[in-house]
Amino acid sequence: ATPMSIMVGTGRGARAGVLVKKAEALEVLEKVNVIVVDKTGTLTEGKPRLQKTISLSGVDEKDVLRFAASLEKSSEHPLAAAIIKGAEEENVRLAAVDSFESVTGKGIFGTIEGKKVLVGNTKLMQDNNVDFPADGKADELRLEGQTVMFVAVDGEPAGLVGVADTIKESAREAINELHRQKIKVVMMTGDNAKTAGAVARKLNIDQVFADILPDQKADKVKQLQAQGKIVAMAGDGVNDAPALAQADVGIAMGTGTDVAMQSADITLLKGDLRGILRAKTLSRATMQNIR
Numbered sequence: 001a002t003p004m005s006i007m008v009g010t011g012r013g014a015r016a017g018v019l020v021k022k023a024e025a026l027e028v029l030e031k032v033n034v035i036v037v038d039k040t041g042t043l044t045e046g047k048p049r050l051q052k053t054i055s056l057s058g059v060d061e062k063d064v065l066r067f068a069a070s071l072e073k074s075s076e077h078p079l080a081a082a083i084i085k086g087a088e089e090e091n092v093r094l095a096a097v098d099s100f101e102s103v104t105g106k107g108i109f110g111t112i113e114g115k116k117v118l119v120g121n122t123k124l125m126q127d128n129n130v131d132f133p134a135d136g137k138a139d140e141l142r143l144e145g146q147t148v149m150f151v152a153v154d155g156e157p158a159g160l161v162g163v164a165d166t167i168k169e170s171a172r173e174a175i176n177e178l179h180r181q182k183i184k185v186v187m188m189t190g191d192n193a194k195t196a197g198a199v200a201r202k203l204n205i206d207q208v209f210a211d212i213l214p215d216q217k218a219d220k221v222k223q224l225q226a227q228g229k230i231v232a233m234a235g236d237g238v239n240d241a242p243a244l245a246q247a248d249v250g251i252a253m254g255t256g257t258d259v260a261m262q263s264a265d266i267t268l269l270k271g272d273l274r275g276i277l278r279a280k281t282l283s284r285a286t287m288q289n290i291r
């Protein structure tokens with residue numbers, strides 16, 4: 001393609017909410033046969049809401065929420081925002097945090113009222129030797145598509161909180177069209193396999209990589225490429241950036257982080273995955289103009 005044709009294509013693209021940084025990306029996009037999509041913030045709105053608080057071993061339910069929300073005040077994760085908002089809606093008064101540390105892809109821990117509080121996933125609890133009862137409560141929430149976070153206080157299980165995020169209708173439409181074009185859709189998330197599976201089933205996703213730590217996302221893309229696949233990756237988070245750079249075409253959500261956009265070839269300004277299909281149509285139209 002001549003530089004001129006790419007400019008026309010990208011100009012039209014910008015009006016449709018698609019920003020193409022590297023013009024060659026449109027040509028590679030034509031050849032893509034697998035698209036890997038991050039869950040939170042890409043397939044879902046990225047604005048999870050608190051659904052459920054469960055207390056364990058005689059701990060007051062309000063206290064579970066109070067400890068969790070107080071600690072999450074120090075986190076910038078969307079899951080943290082859901083817990084804080086939920087606590088506010090239940091008029092829970094938050095306590096001061098004396099110190100804290102975030103653990104990427106796992107959660108957060110810190111000291112509140114002299115107690116060591118942990119909020120995060122199974123991995124965080126395992127790392128800190130906290131055993132939660134295998135009573136099926138967490139799985140019950142996960143099978144509804146909720147993300148479950150465990151709350152521990154002074155090394156003892158205190159409770160669980162479940163949050164859920166709305167699936168984007170535009171994502172459903174985009175996936176249906178990608179399938180019509182014989183493109184395989186893979187979900188990749190740091191979330192639990194059961195939660196991921198519940199969301200994947202609702203969207204007819206072909207394959208799920210769950211429980212993926214942030215530094216493993218790029219490796220998963222590499223594995224698919226080693227199988228001869230031409231891979232596009234769509235994501236929004238800081239943790240998606242290396243995978244976006246590794247993919248044959250990196251696609252960032254304009255509603256996401258700057259780091260993701262910097263690592264991507266294409267940005268979907270409104271966070272609408274249907275932009276991928278618009279980019280493909282544009283690319284085809286542009287090529288025909290030249291020939």
Ligand code: ADP
Binds near residue numbers: 188214
């Ligand atoms: P994703 O790949 O879906 O964008 P992340 O890698 O950011 O997810 O997080 C993976 C998992 O780590 C979350 O599903 C959650 O269980 C846990 N986690 C991360 N940050 C926090 C936090 N601030 N509080 C509680 N749990 C967290």
Ligand code: MG
Binds near residue numbers: 039041237
């Ligand atoms: Mg995300």
